[in-house]
Amino acid sequence: HAASNHRRPCHTMDKSITLPPDEIFRNLENAKRFAIDIAPSDKLYEISVQEEVTARLHFIKFENAYIETCLDFIKDHLVNTETKVIKATVDKEDEMTCLIKGCNFVLRNIPHEAFVYAKHADSEFRFQTTHPDIFPYLLVNIGSGVSIVKVESEDKFERIGGSSIGGGTFWGLGALLTKTKRFDELLQLASKGQHTSVDMLVKDIYGGSYGSLGLTGDLIASSFGKSATADKEFSKEDMAKSLLHMISNDIGQLACLYAKLHNLSRVYFGGFFIRGHPVTMHTITYSINFFTKGEVQALFLRHEGYLGAIGAFLKGAEEDNPNQYSWGENYAGSSGLMSVSPDMYPMQRARSGTFDMLEMDRLERQLVNLPLLQDASSYIPDTVDLTEDAQAREYWLYCFEEALDGVVKRAVASQPDMPEAAERAEKFRQKYRHKLQTLRHQPFAYGSLTVRSLLDTREHCLNEFNFPDPYSKLKIIIVSSLVERPWLVDSYDQWLERLKGPPHKCALFFVDNSGLLSRGTEVVLASNSGPALNDVTNGELQILTERIAAMDPVIQDGLKEDRLTLVQSGSSSPCLDLSRLDKVLAMVVRERQTDLVIIEGMGRAIHTNYYAMLSCESLKMAVIKNSWLADRLGGKLFSVVFKYEVPADKADEDSALLTPS
Amino acid sequence: HAASNHRRPCHTMDKSITLPPDEIFRNLENAKRFAIDIAPSDKLYEISVQEEVTARLHFIKFENAYIETCLDFIKDHLVNTETKVIKATVDKEDEMTCLIKGCNFVLRNIPHEAFVYAKHADSEFRFQTTHPDIFPYLLVNIGSGVSIVKVESEDKFERIGGSSIGGGTFWGLGALLTKTKRFDELLQLASKGQHTSVDMLVKDIYGGSYGSLGLTGDLIASSFGKSATADKEFSKEDMAKSLLHMISNDIGQLACLYAKLHNLSRVYFGGFFIRGHPVTMHTITYSINFFTKGEVQALFLRHEGYLGAIGAFLKGAEEDNPNQYSWGENYAGSSGLMSVSPDMYPMQRARSGTFDMLEMDRLERQLVNLPLLQDASSYIPDTVDLTEDAQAREYWLYCFEEALDGVVKRAVASQPDMPEAAERAEKFRQKYRHKLQTLRHQPFAYGSLTVRSLLDTREHCLNEFNFPDPYSKLKIIIVSSLVERPWLVDSYDQWLERLKGPPHKCALFFVDNSGLLSRGTEVVLASNSGPALNDVTNGELQILTERIAAMDPVIQDGLKEDRLTLVQSGSSSPCLDLSRLDKVLAMVVRERQTDLVIIEGMGRAIHTNYYAMLSCESLKMAVIKNSWLADRLGGKLFSVVFKYEVPADKADEDSALLTPS
Secondary structure, three states: OOOOOOOOOOOOOOOOOOOOOOOOOOOHHHEEEEEEEOOOOOOEEEEEEEEOOOOEEEEEEEEHHHHHHHHHHHHHHHHOOOOOOEEEOOOHHHHHHHHHHHHHHHHHHOOOOEEEEOOOOOOOEEEOOOOOOOOOEEEEEEOOOEEEEEEOOOOOEEEEEEEOOOHHHHHHHHHHHHOOOOHHHHHHHHHHOOHHHOOEEHHHHHOOOEHHHOEOOOOEEEOOHHHOOOOOOOOHHHHHHHHHHHHHHHHHHHHHHHHHHOOOOEEEEEOOOOOOOHHHHHHHHHHHHHHHOOOOEEEEEOOHHHHHHHHHHHHHOHHHOHHHOEEEEOOOOOOOOOOOOOOOOHHHHHOOOOEEEEEEEEEOOOEEOOOOEOOHHHOOOEOOOOOOOHHHHHHHHHHHHHOHHHHHHHHHHOOOOOOOHHHHHHHHHHHHHHHHHHHHHOOOEOEOOOHHHHHHHHHHHHHHOOOOOOOOOOOOOOOOOOOOOOOOEEOHHHHHHHHHOOOOOEEEEEOOOOOOOOOOOEEEEEEEOOOOOOOOEHHHHHHHHHHHHHHOHHHHHHHHOOOEEEEEOOOOOOOOOOOOEEHHHHHHHHHOOOOEEEEEOHHHHHHEOOOOOEOOEEEEEEEOOOHHHHHHOOOOOOOEEEEEEOOHHHHHHHHHHHOOO | OOOOOOOOOOOOOOOOOOOOOOOOOOOHHHEEEEEEEOOOOOOEEEEEEEEOOOOEEEEEEEEHHHHHHHHHHHHHHHHOOOOOOEEEOOOHHHHHHHHHHHHHHHHHHOOOOEEEEOOOOOOOEEEOOOOOOOOOEEEEEEOOOEEEEEEOOOOOEEEEEEEOOOHHHHHHHHHHHHOOOOHHHHHHHHHHOOHHHOOEEHHHHHOOOEHHHOEOOOOEEEOOHHHOOOOOOOOHHHHHHHHHHHHHHHHHHHHHHHHHHOOOOEEEEEOOOOOOOHHHHHHHHHHHHHHHOOOOEEEEEOOHHHHHHHHHHHHHOHHHOHHHOEEEEOOOOOOOOOOOOOOOOHHHHHOOOOEEEEEEEEEOOOEEOOOOEOOHHHOOOEOOOOOOOHHHHHHHHHHHHHOHHHHHHHHHHHOOOOOOHHHHHHHHHHHHHHHHHHHHHOOOEOEOOOHHHHHHHHHHHHHHOOOOOOOOOOOOOOOOOOOOOOOOEEOHHHHHHHHHOOOOOEEEEEOOOOOOOOOOOEEEEEEEOOOOOOOOEHHHHHHHHHHHHHHOHHHHHHHHOOOEEEEEOOOOOOOOOOOOEEHHHHHHHHHOOOOEEEEEOHHHHHHEOOOOOEOOEEEEEEEOOOHHHHHHOOOOOOOEEEEEEOOHHHHHHHHHHHOOO
């Protein structure tokens, strides 16, 4: 999908803001469809662009001060061409529909989209695994006012409640109280204030807690209660903080009550009051925890600010039936969480023309869970969460930085006929290095940081500069010579014992860059849909298998009799996410009654899926080709992992089968 | 109970406020027990005094500016005597307990305590009949903050929710925004403001309604939303109004959600934010109607401001087991709803030393429902609600005013041996005339205005000035000569027909000033516990019956064989409230399997109970001795009402019994 990315000269917007080269609207002339989300009271505008050739969605957020400049730019460069359509979500009915459509879209398509915010934890952001069934949920949208929407299915939602005390109230009352007209500045004030000098606390009334009613002394009894009679001036900071608490607590309580009343456990918060502001996420989270005693978690969305634009785009693209595809976040083209947060970068925020971007790549097929997962809802592909494990994060970031020179060289070498490859490779280097630097400071930028995400980000950056397959000239089948047994993880004896039993019905084989196996068992070979590192792609495997079949009658018969099937996995990563697999693969797995899953390679069996629990027998095999990792796992470089696992409920049944007692 | 009211010379408080003579603390030296409710953040103090001799509770509300003067006064006059105890509700735990105790007390003991507020209706206040079972209910107490309390029984309550956005927030934010420091002035400002100039409405955003979400154009989308960006000054009035709406709507929504979540349909609102302020009652009512679409009604309490003091008193008097008694509101000593309302009397409110009073008389026995009521919860004693029927109100107020001279004369004549009787009678005249004037302007002052309440108020005022029984010298048995049949209401033939059937098991006879009946049936004679007009009291009836028995062997045998029983009704009114009857009477009615209730006299059968539905046969008999009323009912002066009724479910059964088909 990334093969046709065209390079364009940088565009400079003629009025007041300068758009960074290679970032904004870089493929604008290729765009097929536009959607602009102009929320009447919000202060950011989102523009989405769909590129025709690459099947990629671009979303860009502007501050509304630059909307005219931006529209002029679009007009000059796009609208005069004939194929373009401008679709704006100004229709009343559509606003909420767009929001919900967008929300469903990101929840379904972007892993680690939702997160819990914990200000004082080691990692502020705790990302949630995407639940296979996203419905029902509650969306609390805090714009000028608050809308509380119950979403039951793709097309069924209801505004079950709302409140007039929202972002506009914080802004409006805040402006009146502090004479500060800017929303972000009000939040800045609030983050520096002490609400206790304005609010009347329980202890201010009772001298301590009110134990019999379960009220602690520090609880706010009356927001702004002290300013009722006290004859003194209150600081702007304190008043802003008190206001923030008042509004957040109120919304928190309303959300909890509606969640309880409708029996909903997932509550997502969004709207410009929340958008990227740690201080509001914190107060909302605190409020929810207080009111539900932990029963309900406040969830936020990484791309909450794009929901309206995404929904508007989806509405406009309905004839294309966009839900028949899957989409993936492009880490190269997306700016990541908190990139424009006022708390993170107060100066950047104040600068004119700040923007935030999201790019989504379309996969032509639907991605689903591997039907053989023991519990899809608790499945986590990644073995180590680098967001939480600071030591591991440090190592891997260093590791990928060290490897960068080699990757750049390989990229140039993969395109010997293209003279500008060196220049592009240099741009790739800069981009990926910048990403690594960003991730060092904001490991949460794209959800949980993992070895897989670091690998994927590198792939995306390579694609970005037209190096879709740097290994294309280098792929060879390497049969590594194994170290002596006993291996680091060694279930080989149990596996051999198992082989004495009845043959498996069907084995699913997630291949990386080598290997092939056959017994009486049907075999499904699942390989990458797109290139990643030196992993074999489905296309390559097709050719390879045909060549082998020409030499090997077992393979030939297998193919002929349909006992050997090649299927694409749906992935273009050296790692493997069993919750995002090609729908056809899932179908084949079910139809063939697959009872053995073989996962091999470091990316698929160590970095990911090492702890994955399957509902059938599984074999995870890898040679650890990284000494730090080997050390961490208690082994040496080139340690072998051979992990044969039988699910607990099958173990008894199988041992009865295998051991005639 | 009122026979021992002592007259005291007027007291003048020595510091700053002058207490009106004969109103405040008039029986202070007789006081047995004090309770003072000092809510930490509220601005009114309540003092309750229990008189030992008269078993009467006095509650007085002061503005806190005068608390010291008041305490000094109490100290000087009371605390130095030995029998006095000062009990203050400063204990943390007690505050809420007192509030709930007080609430239970008024709901159980004061008819028409709760009301619905409807600003634009003919009568603003729609009083609720006291439900026999007051539990469960929700109490939303809006002081500085908001406490939402679920009350399940006398001793079981739980604070299920609350909010920091309460009266203190209105006051505190209001003070910051308008520089107005007085709560009442803020409400005055609010009542004159236009919230639409400050709030962002749905139509301000969408140009009209947002139909698909069910949001009308005038709905507030964002409180203070317009002040976020608009570069202009907002008027104090408009900001105060917007603030009031914001807070009321928020509390309304929270109350509705908690009511739904806990399945409660009765929600009472109280606290200083509400207390007597039409503007807050209106906004809260509006909000509740909006959020529940009429499913839940916002209820307010006439004596909400006294709950803490009443509860404090009850706690202090627990050794007396105050719940074993019944209590009645004394109309003479209570100042009535809205007497100090800022909207009604802005000037009075601003005056120093405004106060509000409640007096409750203790009845030594418990009052209960007549067990023979078809549906106790829907029973309404009064035939005409003068609060709603302006024409009838006009007439009866005129009527009672006209009759005042006669009553004064009769009062003086009833105490020929007391030379100061004339002076007291004059004071009675002034007091009752003032009450009638008040009721002309505020017919809602003591609940629904009725002929019964006008009569009762007159009795209370007479008692107040030591005329407990002006008719004591005049009571005679009058047998009126009846007009020719057919009467105005004439079921006489049906009744005669009924008499041909089997005799009733037991008849309950509510006597007024004459009559007595006997057949094979057992007879229970229920007469007033205390004097009212010329109605025979239980004590008098005892003597009377003994005298008749000496002459009449039927009566003599009846008394001897326990077939004729004299029981007090529990009432001291010329009217009859079947939901507040002596517990012993109810017991006798049940034990004797009473199957006939006879109610006679205008007060008991016309002014009240004319439409009362009983679960057994009933006979309502009266001669209409008032030409206006006769006219209204379609008859003439001295028209006879003879209303024989059989409940629908008994009618078939009985007709089968009586008419051998």
